[in-house]
Structure formats: structure tokens, C-alpha cells
Amino acid sequence: MNKSLLGFLATAGAMVIAPVAFADEAEIKSATAQDNADTVEISKDNAPAMSNSLRAVRDEKTGKLRAPNPAELRKMEEADDAASKARGAPSAAASAPVVKRHSDGMLSVELGPEYLMSLEGKRNDDGVIERSHDTELNETTVADDELPTE
Amino acid sequence: MNNYKIAAATIALCVSMSAGAADIGILNVDAPGIGFNDPTPATPVGGNAGNTVGEQRLIAYRRALDLWGATLKSDVPILVQGSFAGLNCTPTGGTLAQAGATFIFSDFPGAPLAGHWYGSAVADAISGMELAGAGLPDIVANFNGNIGQPNCIAGPGWYYGLDNNPATGQTDFLNVFMHEVAHGLGFQNFVNEATGATIQDMPDVYMANTLDLQFGELWNTTVFEPSGQTSLFIRISATNTGNVVWAGPNVSANAAQVLGDFQGIRVIGTLNQDIVFGTAGFGAPATPETFGGEIVIGDDGVNVGGDGCEPLVNDVAGKVALVDRGACAFTVKAKNAQDAGATAVIIANNQATGAIGLGGSDPTVTIAAISVSIEDGAAIKAASPGVSIEFYIDPTRLAGTNQNLVRLYAPAAVALGSSISHYDTVATPNLLMEPFINGDLRASSNLDLTPALMQDIGWNLETLKINSCDTGVANALANGDLFSVKVEACAAGATNHGKFVSCVSKAANDAKKAGLISGQQKGAITSCAAGN
Numbered sequence: 239m240n241k242s243l244l245g246f247l248a249t250a251g252a253m254v255i256a257p258v259a260f261a262d263e264a265e266i267k268s269a270t271a272q273d274n275a276d277t278v279e280i281s282k283d284n285a286p287a288m289s290n291s292l293r294a295v296r297d298e299k300t301g302k303l304r305a306p307n308p309a310e311l312r313k314m315e316e317a318d319d320a321a322s323k324a325r326g327a328p329s330a331a332a333s334a335p336v337v338k339r340h341s342d343g344m345l346s347v348e349l350g351p352e353y354l355m356s357l358e359g360k361r362n363d364d365g366v367i368e369r370s371h372d373t374e375l376n377e378t379t380v381a382d383d384e385l386p387t388e
Numbered sequence: 389m390n391n392y393k394i395a396a397a398t399i400a401l402c403v404s405m406s407a408g409a410a411d412i413g414i415l416n417v418d419a420p421g422i423g424f425n426d427p428t429p430a431t432p433v434g435g436n437a438g439n440t441v442g443e444q445r446l447i448a449y450r451r452a453l454d455l456w457g458a459t460l461k462s463d464v465p466i467l468v469q470g471s472f473a474g475l476n477c478t479p480t481g482g483t484l485a486q487a488g489a490t491f492i493f494s495d496f497p498g499a500p501l502a503g504h505w506y507g508s509a510v511a512d513a514i515s516g517m518e519l520a521g522a523g524l525p526d527i528v529a530n531f532n533g534n535i536g537q538p539n540c541i542a543g544p545g546w547y548y549g550l551d552n553n554p555a556t557g558q559t560d561f562l563n564v565f566m567h568e569v570a571h572g573l574g575f576q577n578f579v580n581e582a583t584g585a586t587i588q589d590m591p592d593v594y595m596a597n598t599l600d601l602q603f604g605e606l607w608n609t610t611v612f613e614p615s616g617q618t619s620l621f622i623r624i625s626a627t628n629t630g631n632v633v634w635a636g637p638n639v640s641a642n643a644a645q646v647l648g649d650f651q652g653i654r655v656i657g658t659l660n661q662d663i664v665f666g667t668a669g670f671g672a673p674a675t676p677e678t679f680g681g682e683i684v685i686g687d688d689g690v691n692v693g694g695d696g697c698e699p700l701v702n703d704v705a706g707k708v709a710l711v712d713r714g715a716c717a718f719t720v721k722a723k724n725a726q727d728a729g730a731t732a733v734i735i736a737n738n739q740a741t742g743a744i745g746l747g748g749s750d751p752t753v754t755i756a757a758i759s760v761s762i763e764d765g766a767a768i769k770a771a772s773p774g775v776s777i778e779f780y781i782d783p784t785r786l787a788g789t790n791q792n793l794v795r796l797y798a799p800a801a802v803a804l805g806s807s808i809s810h811y812d813t814v815a816t817p818n819l820l821m822e823p824f825i826n827g828d829l830r831a832s833s834n835l836d837l838t839p840a841l842m843q844d845i846g847w848n849l850e851t852l853k854i855n856s857c858d859t860g861v862a863n864a865l866a867n868g869d870l871f872s873v874k875v876e877a878c879a880a881g882a883t884n885h886g887k888f889v890s891c892v893s894k895a896a897n898d899a900k901k902a903g904l905i906s907g908q909q910k911g912a913i914t915s916c917a918a919g920n
Contacts (some may be wrong), residue, residue, distance in 0.1 A: 335587055337587070337588050342497070343495050344493060344494065344495050344496045344497075344519070345493065345494045345495060345588065345590075346491055346492070346493045346494075346519065346520070347491065347492050347505075347587055347588075348490065348491050348520075349488065349489060349490060349491065349492060349578075351486075353488050353489065353576075353578065354486040354487060354488040354528060354530075355486065355487055355488050355568065355571040355576060355805050355809065356483055356485075356486045356805055357483065357484045357485040357486070357487075357564065357567075357568060357825070358481065358482070358483055358484065359481060359482065359483075359484040359535070359541055359559065360480055360481030360482075360541065361480060361481070361541050361542070361543055361557075367484075367535075367541060367543075367557065367558075367559050369484060369559065369564065369824065369825040387717050387718060387719070387746075387747040387748040388713070388714070388715070388716055388717040388718055388720075388748075
């Protein structure tokens with residue numbers, strides 16, 4: 239039953255849209271240090287939102303990866319943006335997390351609000367509040383897809 | 389810091405549990421007159437003696453912190469920044485709470501795993517240092533103080549009692565708090581499951597315990613570099629329903645003390661196999677009593693073996709109707725099957741996305757509904773007639789596990805903030821850290837498998853202390869019971885010291901009989917209760 243990751247990646251036919259590579263080596267900027275820590279800033283190119291990563295799609299006819307056409311790229315970016323919003327993540331234009339490198343080798347990051355776990359609630363017709371971390375309760379594009387109703 | 393010191397000192401006078409436990413303090417950031425400082429008069433409820441809304445919030449918040457403080461060990465203070473001000477809300481829905489770690493650290497002094505992120509609280513506890521700096525919060529836990537008002541999920545609001553006994557329509561604050569702060573304490577990863585990206589291309593300790601059984605890969609063992617393969621693996625694994633499990637040894641060891649018997653569905657007759665199924669948010673829950681019988685392919689007069697969007701015209705009375713997904717709401721299909729006399733309905737996916745969860749709401753649907761994959765649906769159709777289906781209970785396996793490992797929540801579509809950072813909803817009984825906070829939780833006295841997961845990521849469990857006597861026994865038992873709560877109940881109900889000792893001794897004996905503590909540990913608890 240176990241597949242190797244590489245084996246899986248070679249046969250991931252079901253995966254229609256997939257990022258296959260990051261952008262060029264991340265731009266690392268020096269920044270003002272606090273507490274004598276060396277500070278580096280992750281550029282938006284390698285920030286978790288990954289909005290600028292290189293993209294590819296698996297061609298449904300040939301089964302091979304190819305560059306997305308503009309419509310496919312737009313759809314992927316919209317999906318990523320919706321996913322980020324669902325978690326409360328900032329858009330690509332927002333500041334990326336700053337990694338501090340301390341003199342003893344420790345790294346630290348002050349997390350933004352996108353890493354908070356958000357508990358949503360809605361009151362059902364029976365008066366009971368349904369509570370869930372599922373973003374289906376959010377009014378976002380992604381949320382509508384989380385638990386399909388048809 | 390002043391707020392934290394004042395709040396901690398005030399509550400310490402009225403909550404005995406905090407003595408000797410990890411110091412988890414509140415950093416109250418609410419402005420005067422709102423949130424924790426709301427002066428609106430309130431009637432004491434459920435063991436919460438506060439006389440204003442703000443007091444009750446603070447007491448409940450403090451109680452919850454004390455429960456966690458009595459569960460996890462830390463030699464340095466853990467600071468939780470809290471607020472009860474408003475969060476996003478509408479009259480029908482909104483944000484109840486937000487919580488999480490404020491900082492993450494890697495390669496700090498004493499870090500068990502190099503090159504892995506740890507949340508601030510657990511990193512502090514492991515290192516014995518306030519890594520973020522004294523006075524800076526390790527966790528943020530904000531709650532929506534407007535719940536129940538006309539413009540914010542109008543109706544009954546929070547229940548601030550300490551006994552998990554809310555009235556209908558109220559939301560139990562203590563359960564929600566214990567769940568939310570658990571995320572901040574470490575029940576949380578720092579990967580974006582939708583993209584597979586991590587901060588600095590580095591995994592975290594939660595990922596180090598996240599295992600995909602199908603691929604045989606831990607989430608931290610793939611190559612973390614900008615190659616794209618890691619992110620693709622995580623994106624795929626995040627939706628690999630049923631196959632993503634928690635690999636940590638403590639959760640696995642305690643699972644049998646918490647989880648019930650495995651519940652499954654299988655087909656028999658001309659087709660014999662287990663079926664992976666999805667549950668529905670409407671209708672009766674599938675159980676051996678509500679779900680089972682001969683399968684009949686529903687015919688709505690439009691297309692045999694079709695979608696069931698029209699009233700069924702064939703005889704499904706007393707049978708389980710099978711219809712395809714598509715063209716109309718799941719609730720419509722279920723209602724059509726019910727109206728035709730079916731005892732239950734199976735909805736076969738029409739896409740290759742597995743056995744999905746069935747959303748929707750229709751209180752008139754009373755039969756049970758499940759979903760199956762497109763492949764299983766096709767197999768049932770091919771073998772029909774002659775296929776029956778049954779819901780079964782297997783006492784040799786545990787509910788919510790795969791290969792004896794506890795499943796993590798991995799729905800077919802990534803739900804950021806929900807996927808993976810929770811136990812799976814198939815667990816029975818319901819667990820505190822499922823994404824849906826269920827009304828049957830009792831976090832005031834039992835944290836089920838949550839303390840075990842905390843151990844797996846590096847926390848040490850706090851020991852039970854009675855009158856400053858350290859029993860040396862972990863306060864959180866293997867079944868999640870907090871023994872300190874039993875001791876408190878004994879103290880509240882005993883009229884003299886002898887009865888108190890007798891009560892604690894009985895509780896210890898019960899725990900020993902249940903296999904939760906050893907005879908030696910029972911003796912240590914009884915001895916401390918007696919004051920020896």
C-alpha cells in the first residue's frame with residue numbers, strides 16, 4: 239500500500255493543478271536587528287502564501303505537466319487568494335513573516351494573525367449555535383466548497 | 389505586565405488549583421468598560437461567582453488557564469494575551485474565538501528536534517526560558533464578547549459556568565477555551581496545507597508527528613527545499629482522508645483508554661468489502677440501528693441509476709436507496725428516498741474525490757444518509773441486485789484510528805485552520821480537539837487525548853499536588869481525566885478531613901481499577917490526601 243513520495247509524484251494523475259517549483263532563489267534582505275539578533279526577511283517570493291511560485295498544470299489529454307494558460311493561472315491565483323483569506327492570511331502584498339537568527343543559532347518568528355485558529359459559529363434554525371473551525375462557515379469562495387451540499 | 393500580575397493575583401485567592409501548577413497568566417488587553425472589564429451585572433452561574441459579565445469572563449478564563457496549568461508542566465510563566473472585545477460578526481454568524489501561538493522558535497536550548505519550529509509556550513517550557521522575552525505573550529486567545537447581541541448571532545450567548553452545563557442555545561465558554569488555547573499550546577502546525585509552504589522551508593514539531601500511512605511519509609521527512617515536491621506531497625496528503633494520522637507514541641498509547649469501538653460500513657452479498665464512507669450533516673446519524681439492509685438503485689423516472697432529484701418511482705420501501713451525486717442538493721435526494729419509503733440513502737460521488745461529507749440542512753429528513761466514492765458506487769451498481777449494506781461495530785479496533793494510530797482531520801477539500809490541526813471527526817466519543825466543538829464535551833474535567841498529544845510535541849505533564857504535597861502522579865490520566873478536579877470535588881463535599889481522605893482514596897482506587905494508575909501511585913495520592 240505504501241508508495242514512495244517520488245513514485246507518487248510521478249503518477250499523480252489525479253492532481254490536475256500543482257505547483258512544481260518555487261521562484262528563483264529567495265531574495266534575502268537584511269533588516270534592523272532587535273535584541274542583537276541577526277534579522278532576515280523572507281521575501282514574498284518564498285513566503286508561505288506561495289503566490290509567486292512557478293505554476294504548472296497537468297494536461298488532461300497528454301497527462302504531462304505544462305505551463306498554465308492565462309485563464310488557468312488566474313483560476314489558481316484566485317484559489318490561493320481565497321484559501322489565504324479563509325485562514326485569515328494576508329495577501330501577497332502584505333508583509334512576510336520575519337525570521338530572526340539569534341547568535342546562539344536559534345531562529346524565531348513573530349507570527350501574524352493569519353496563524354490564529356479562528357472558530358466560527360452560526361445559529362441554526364433550532365437555535366443551537368454550530369461551532370466549527372471549518373471555513374465552510376465563512377462567507378468565502380473556499381468556504382462554499384468545503385462541505386458540498388450537492 | 390501589570391494587568392497580568394493583577395489578574396493572576398486576584399484569581400489565585402479563589403482558585404486553589406493554581407497552587408503548585410504551571411503558571412499560566414492572563415494579559416488582559418481589554419479597555420475599561422468592555423470585554424473582561426464589562427460592568428454589566430450578572431447572576432452567578434454554574435460555579436462562577438462573578439457578579440458582573442466582566443468578572444464572570446475573567447473567572448472562567450482564569451479557571452480554564454488553571455486547568456491547563458494543572459495539566460502541563462512549565463518552570464517559566466506562560467502568558468496568554470486575552471480579550472473579550474468584539475470580533476467579526478453578523479446577526480446569524482461570526483467569529484466566536486481566535487487563538488494561537490504568537491511566536492515560534494527553532495534550535496533553542498534543549499530543543500528535542502533540530503530544524504523544527506515549536507510554538508512559544510512549549511519552547512519556553514522545554515528550554516526553561518522565556519524565549520520571546522519577559523512580558524511578551526506566548527499565546528493569543530481572543531473571544532467575541534458580543535455573541536448573543538442582536539447584531540452578533542442573536543440569542544443566547546456564552547455560558548460562563550464552570551460545569552459544562554449550558555442552557556440550550558448557549559455556547560459553553562470553558563469547552564471552547566480549552567480547545568482554543570490547546571492550539572496555542574501546540575495543537576497546531578505552521579504549514580499552509582493549501583500550498584504546502586512552511587516558514588523558512590522548515591517543518592514544525594507537529595508535522596514531525598503527522599504521518600501519511602498511504603505514502604509512508606511523515607510530514608517532516610520530505611526534503612524541505614524549494615523543489616516543489618514537499619509542497620505537493622503536503623497538499624495531496626492534507627486531503628488524504630483517513631490516511632493521515634498522529635504518529636506520536638503517547639497518543640497511541642492512550643487511545644484505547646479514550647476511544648470506543650471501531651465503527652464501519654461494509655457491503656455483503658454479491659459484493660463483499662468494507663466501504664469508506666462520508667457522513668451527512670442532516671438526517672439521523674448512521675448507526676447499526678438506523679443504517680442497513682438491501683441496496684436498491686434509486687430510479688427517479690428520469691434516469692435509472694441516476695441522481696434521485698425527482699421522486700423515486702421504483703420500490704425502495706424498506707430498502708437502502710442508492711443515488712448519484714449531482715444536479716440537486718443532497719437533502720433533496722435524501723428526502724425523495726425517504727418519501728419513497730427507503731430506510732436510508734447512499735449518495736455515490738460523481739467525481740473522483742472520495743467519500744465526501746454531505747452538507748445541507750433539512751430537518752424533515754429523518755433517515756440516515758452516507759456518501760461513498762464514485763468507485764465504490766460503481767462497484768455496488770455492477771454487483772446489484774443482491775448487495776446489502778450494514779453498519780457494524782468492531783470491538784477489536786478503535787474508532788477514529790487507522791492501523792491503531794489516531795486519525796487527523798483531513799477532509800477532501802483543505803479547510804485552512806481546520807485540516808490536520810485537529811483530530812478526525814470519526815473519533816468516538818467526540819474529542820476536545822475535533823474541528824467541531826461538540827456539546828457533549830466535558831473539558832472542565834476531561835481533556836481526552838489532548839494532553840497525550842502535548843507530550844508528543846515535548847511538554848511534560850504536571851503532577852498532581854494536594855495541599856502542596858507532590859504525588860508524583862501525572863494529573864492528567866491516560867483517559868484524559870484531570871485528577872485534581874476529583875480532589876476538588878472531594879474537598880467541596882467532605883465535612884471533615886477524614887471524609888476528604890476517604891473520598892480521594894476512593895477516586896484513586898477507581899483509577900487503579902481502570903488501569904489508569906498503579907498501586908504505588910494510588911498510595912502516593914492517598915498519602916498526600918492524608919497529609920503524610
